[in-house]
Amino acid sequence: METILSSPSRQVIIGGDHPFVIIGERINPTGRKVLTEQMLAMKMDMVRSDALKQVAAGAHMLDINAGVPDDGVEPAILKAAIQAVQETVDVPLSIDSSVIAALEAGLSVYQGKALVNSVTGEDERLEVVLPLVKKYGAAVIAIANDETGISNDPQVRLQVAQKIMKHAEHYHIPPEDVLIDPLVLTVSADTQAAQNTLETIRLIKERLGVNMTCGASNVSFGLPWREHINTTFLAMAMAAGLPSAITNPLKPEIRRAVLAGDLLMGHDAFAGQFIAAYRAQQEQQVKAD
Amino acid sequence: METILSSPSRQVIIGGDHPFVIIGERINPTGRKVLTEQMLAMKMDMVRSDALKQVAAGAHMLDINAGVPDDGVEPAILKAAIQAVQETVDVPLSIDSSVIAALEAGLSVYQGKALVNSVTGEDERLEVVLPLVKKYGAAVIAIANDETGISNDPQVRLQVAQKIMKHAEHYHIPPEDVLIDPLVLTVSADTQAAQNTLETIRLIKERLGVNMTCGASNVSFGLPWREHINTTFLAMAMAAGLPSAITNPLKPEIRRAVLAGDLLMGHDAFAGQFIAAYRAQQEQQVKAD
Numbered sequence: 001m002e003t004i005l006s007s008p009s010r011q012v013i014i015g016g017d018h019p020f021v022i023i024g025e026r027i028n029p030t031g032r033k034v035l036t037e038q039m040l041a042m043k044m045d046m047v048r049s050d051a052l053k054q055v056a057a058g059a060h061m062l063d064i065n066a067g068v069p070d071d072g073v074e075p076a077i078l079k080a081a082i083q084a085v086q087e088t089v090d091v092p093l094s095i096d097s098s099v100i101a102a103l104e105a106g107l108s109v110y111q112g113k114a115l116v117n118s119v120t121g122e123d124e125r126l127e128v129v130l131p132l133v134k135k136y137g138a139a140v141i142a143i144a145n146d147e148t149g150i151s152n153d154p155q156v157r158l159q160v161a162q163k164i165m166k167h168a169e170h171y172h173i174p175p176e177d178v179l180i181d182p183l184v185l186t187v188s189a190d191t192q193a194a195q196n197t198l199e200t201i202r203l204i205k206e207r208l209g210v211n212m213t214c215g216a217s218n219v220s221f222g223l224p225w226r227e228h229i230n231t232t233f234l235a236m237a238m239a240a241g242l243p244s245a246i247t248n249p250l251k252p253e254i255r256r257a258v259l260a261g262d263l264l265m266g267h268d269a270f271a272g273q274f275i276a277a278y279r280a281q282q283e284q285q286v287k288a289d
Numbered sequence: 290m291e292t293i294l295s296s297p298s299r300q301v302i303i304g305g306d307h308p309f310v311i312i313g314e315r316i317n318p319t320g321r322k323v324l325t326e327q328m329l330a331m332k333m334d335m336v337r338s339d340a341l342k343q344v345a346a347g348a349h350m351l352d353i354n355a356g357v358p359d360d361g362v363e364p365a366i367l368k369a370a371i372q373a374v375q376e377t378v379d380v381p382l383s384i385d386s387s388v389i390a391a392l393e394a395g396l397s398v399y400q401g402k403a404l405v406n407s408v409t410g411e412d413e414r415l416e417v418v419l420p421l422v423k424k425y426g427a428a429v430i431a432i433a434n435d436e437t438g439i440s441n442d443p444q445v446r447l448q449v450a451q452k453i454m455k456h457a458e459h460y461h462i463p464p465e466d467v468l469i470d471p472l473v474l475t476v477s478a479d480t481q482a483a484q485n486t487l488e489t490i491r492l493i494k495e496r497l498g499v500n501m502t503c504g505a506s507n508v509s510f511g512l513p514w515r516e517h518i519n520t521t522f523l524a525m526a527m528a529a530g531l532p533s534a535i536t537n538p539l540k541p542e543i544r545r546a547v548l549a550g551d552l553l554m555g556h557d558a559f560a561g562q563f564i565a566a567y568r569a570q571q572e573q574q575v576k577a578d
Contacts, residue, residue, distance in 0.1 A: 187552055188560055194553035198528060219553070223560060224567040225545060232549035235524035239487060256514060260521035263476055264483035264508070271477055271512060278513040 001176050003139055003211045005061060005092035006112040012060050012092050014179065014244045015211040019262040019273060021244035022255070023094055023115075023213065024059030026050045027081065029068050039068050039077050044084035051085045057249040058258075058277070062089070063117060064106070065096035075105035082106050094141070094246070100128050107136040114138045117246075118181065121146035121160035130171040139177040141213055142168075144200065150183055152192070154199040157182060161204055179213045179244070180204050186221040187229070194219055194233060198240045205241035216245040231257035238265060252281075290465050292428055292500045294350060294381035295401040301349050301381050303468065303533045304500040308551040308562060310533035311544070312383055312404075312502065313348030315339045316370065318357050328357055328366050333373035340374045346538040347547075347566070351378070352406060353395070354385035364394035371395050383430070383535070389417050396425040403427045406535075407470065410435035410449035419460040428466040430502055431457075433489065439472055441481070443488040446471060450493055468502045468533070469493050475510035476518070483508055483522060487529045494530035505534040520546035527554060541570075 003014040014021045027050050029036040038046050051062055064085060066078035078097060085093060095106040096117040103116060118141040119129035133140045142164040144157040151157055161180045168178050182200035185193040197214070204212060216237065220229035231253050234245060238261040249255050259277050262268040292303040303310045316339050318325040327335050340351055353374060355367035367386060374382060384395040385406040392405060407430040408418035422429045431453040433446040440446055450469045457467050471489035474482040486503070493501060505526065509518035520542050523534060527550040538544050548566050551557040 191552075191558050191560075192555045195555045198553075224564065225549070228542075228545040228549045229552065231520065232524040232546050233553055235521040236528035236550075236553060239525040239528050253517070256517040257521050260514070260517045261525075263480075263518065264487075264522055264525060266481045266484045269480050271480075275513065 001209055001211055003176050003179060004113065005115050005139060007086065007090050007092045008111045010090045010092065014213070015176075017267055018243070019267050020238060020242075020258050020265075021060045021213075022058060022249050022258055023061040023063050023244060023246040024051075024054035024057075024249050025063050025215070025217070025246045026054055026248060026250065027062060027085070028065035028096070030065070036068055039066055039081070040070075040073070042077065042080055044080060047081050047084050048088045051089045054249050055089045055091055057252075058255045059091065059249040061092050061094055061115070063094040063096050063246050065117075066102065067097065067099075071099050071102075074099050075102040078102045079105040079109050083109055086111055095138075100132070103129065104132055107132060107138060110136070110138075115179070116140040118143050119164070121164050123147070126164065126167045130167055130173060133177070134171045134173055139179065140168075140173070141179045141181050143181040144183050144204075150185070152190070152196050154196055154203050157196075157200045158203045158207060161208060161210075165208060165210065175208075175210050179211050180208070181214045182212055182242075184214045184216060184218040184233075186223075187219055188222040194236070198236055201237060201240040201242050211243050212241070213244040213246060214242065216247045227251055227253050230254060234258060235261050235264075238262075290498055290500055292465050292468060293402065294404050294428060296375065296379050296381045297400045299379045299381065303502070304465075306556055307532070308556050309527060309531075309547050309554075310349045310502075311347060311538050311547055312350040312352050312533060312535040313340075313343035313346075313538050314352050314504070314506070314535045315343055315537060315539065316351060316374070317354035317385070319354070325357055328355055328370070329359075329362070331366065331369055333369060336370050336373050337377045340378045343538050344378045344380055346541075347544040348380065348538040350381050350383060350404070352383040352385045352535050354406075355391065356386065356388075360388050360391075363388050363391040367391045368394040368398050372398055375400055384427075389421070392418070393421055396421060396427060399425070399427075404468070405429040407432050408453070410453050412436070415453065415456045419456055419462060422466070423460045423462055428468065429457075429462070430468045430470050432470040433472050433493075439474070441479070441485050443485055443492050446485075446489045447492045447496060450497060450499075454497060454499065464497075464499050468500050469497070470503045471501055471531075473503045473505060473507040473522075475512075476508055477511040483525070487525055490526060490529040490531050500532050501530070502533040502535060503531065505536045516540055516542045519543060523547060524550050524553075527551075 220226040383404040509515040
């Protein structure tokens with residue numbers, strides 16, 4: 001199954017035997033004081049430079065989140081951020097908000113086929129987000145939790161995913177336009193957290209066959225050596241069937257783990273992509289020296 | 290299933306829900322000129338220091354290979370190397386040779402329960418190595434290839450493993466004392482090589498339930514950024530069910546990927562082992578600064 005996202009000039013395919021898709025997570029004001037201030041002042045300089053940096057570092061798509069403390073201004077900021085990013089880079093975008101008015105504002109100006117981030121398995125969210133996704137011909141990230149909260153049981157997460165797929169069908173959204181988020185929780189709070197996610201990925205791949213994405217960096221929250229945990233988790237998740245993740249491409253080790261993962265998954269014939277990235281990095285280093 | 294190896298004062302358990310076992314690969318003269326010269330002169334200084342370094346870096350066991358160009362002297366060298374290492378460190382050892390006389394010489398002086406590296410599925414090897422393994426109460430690494438060579442088909446590798454298990458049973462070697470090597474070939478020669486190994490690991494775990502080990506660094510032979518390929522492969526192999534590997538613990542990224550892997554597999558409660566290793570590294574760094 002292939003999920004296609006697009007900008008006016010570029011198409012990204014998630015799934016099938018295509019290389020893993022990195023969705024850059026940096027354009028998000030959470031915990032970023034300067035970015036928050038700029039967004040509130042409707043200045044998009046940092047948004048643009050974050051977009052450029054992430055694409056240069058290998059992001060195939062970018063997530064755009066304008067979740068400033070004031071919900072009332074979020075729609076206008078998200079709209080402006082999306083326009084600024086689409087003027088700056090040509091990768092497809094993920095429009096990230098829990099505020100429906102913000103999602104609609106973002107979708108209304110987005111050029112291409114967007115990814116909506118996100119809906120959950122809660123009835124009231126499904127009923128407002130899915131019609132929006134359909135109206136704008138977008139794809140959507142659907143998180144495998146519902147009214148009852150987040151289950152630790154992979155079978156329950158699968159059931160929530162099945163419920164979401166039924167609702168999507170009802171709104172005539174094709175299965176390839178739903179990316180299930182199997183839910184990544186931190187392993188510091190629960191020793192079985194990563195195993196639960198990996199088992200959910202395997203189940204969803206086997207039983208539903210749909211594509212997936214997740215916020216991969218959550219797994220290491222609260223722990224040292226996060227880069228080692230994050231890259232190891234990404235490798236395990238790729239092997240289990242995860243075809244994309246929302247993560248930080250500015251960490252070179254993340255990008256390289258994904259390149260190595262594509263190679264080991266048999267998705268990089270003759271190591272062409274891997275060796276090209278290595279050479280590009282060597283050339284940059286020579287220039288820098 | 291648990292495979293137990295021992296030295297006079299220490300026991301290592303492979304499999305079950307135990308942390309991944311790193312078997313240090315450095316004591317091997319292949320491609321190491323100075324070590325070859327010292328071994329031929331029966332000087333064990335470098336062998337001892339390589340043993341100390343690897344154990345300090347986190348190796349749980351050490352592989353001892355004395356494969357100098359002259360087969361005639363290998364038994365005496367392997368014997369001396371094993372004695373030198375057992376005087377220096379207390380981890381269990383893997384006795385590594387294709388020369389039967391060398392394996393027997395090594396086993397005759399080894400104190401504890403050794404790992405014999407290795408036998409293949411070839412009748413003539415099984416018939417000489419397995420009786421030795423039984424005689425000395427050792428465990429053995431059994432490589433999933435036979436007279437017909439190395440198959441790319443995971444099903445054929447499984448069949449060879451099944452044949453080996455039958456022969457082991459015939460010699461009254463219990464299944465927990467056989468570690469199947471699913472065969473790691475370089476992905477630079479065959480894009481599907483890593484997938485074939487991972488599928489073999491999954492099949493052997495599911496169908497035979499026995500433990501495994503492999504030479505994990507082979508996967509990246511001939512490619513740049515080997516450390517990124519090796520750590521990514523180890524993570525994928527751990528998730529597929531590999532409980533140990535023969536690899537280089539002197540590369541900090543390998544050791545950290547394995548620690549992260551144990552954590553993500555749910556084999557490191559409350560991240561105790563992971564955080565202890567992080568703190569030890571921080572203290573070393575403070576001392577070095």
